[in-house]
Amino acid sequence: MPAEPHEQPALHLLAAAPSETELRATIAKLVGFGTRHTLSDTRSDTRGIGAARRWVKARFEAISRDCGGCLEVITPSQTFTGKRMPHPAEVMDVVAIKRGSADPQRVIAITGHLDSRVSDVMNASSDAPGANDDASGVAVLIEAARLLSKQDNRATLVFAALSGEEQGLYGGKLLADYAVAHGWQVEAELNNDIVGNSRGQNGVRDNTAVRVFSEGTRSNETLQQADYRRYHGGEVDSPSRNLARSMAGLADQYLPDFRVRMVYRTDRYGRGGDQVPFLEAGYPAVRVTEAQEDYTRQHQDLRTEHGVRYGDTIDGIDFRYLARVTALDAITTATLGRAPAPPSAMDIHGALATDTALDWHKAPGAAGYRVHWRDTTAPQWQHAQATGDVDRYVLKDVVIDDWFFGVSSVSSDGYESPVVFPGDAGSFERSPPAATQR
């Protein structure tokens, strides 16, 4: 019997595990530091970004003590200058690492940003609670670290509270640089930014969906690769996009009453997040954001104007909703961490033939593979066939012209990698070799 993905009771348990009490405690603590502006006080124990960083570090260390020292906690830092950082300033991330047992260089990361702001992005002293933007994302990654730390994974899991987001995505850049310098093969970065509110500014409520934004074509695609992709397809099949498809499939399977709403964009219109420096470094990454946003609660001085209360306070958080988002991050990370890497060097052949042939390089630890295909206008993979432990497969009577194709890896215990689309357009490898164009 070829290896096939199967229902994982462990993922059902994990999906129900996130604690609203834990999430609330984290956000209350972070809001309590007054402001977490990147340029705020770093020496006080009670106020500012320094106190907040030290608290997150202590929290990771406590989680690590509970799992026999399973987490390494590091605080990489760099000094940046920029438009929103007129004087050189140190940006520091707080990162917990759970090393993988089989592929320690392969990394699945969950990020959120610790820093907060008010209306004036340079105001480093006024109260900036940042409960939703982005203490909610930090609460998700700390809760995910707590839930996932005790389990064994093939790949390395990284939980990172970033700083400097509001000043120019510096914390994401810093961690992406760290990943490159340490030879990490980042297979997925899930950037959770503004994930705790379920009521839109116009009163629309949606606690049943979360948006996952993914780029369509790779940020670091060469002109030659773009030419090939424009002709043969792949404009909606970057590795980030296929990561989003995996998340949507897992939500359908394991999260009752909750779904992923895939958005075919890198981020919200005209706005950015810490997944962008990862994409620029050539790593697959997505942005996770609530379905409905309330802009009176984002980047605002705390005030009341014409009867409207402005500011990002904790009473705007829907903790039940936040727990569902945490569940999505946790089951995604657990699945990717336990699955093998997607196959590499995936290629297809079949011009002027009625069959389609696919080949790939095997992934370490894979017990088998699945070939997937879908209509060229379909958002999600529609058909799949298990192939066994092979590196080549022929789909009889499936014409190459009419479908998009992909392959995933499956572990002996039934965990499946994301689907990889052929060629450089779809590769999960950081710097794909020059296109083998034909």
Ligand SMILES: [Zn+2]
């Ligand atoms: Zn944010």
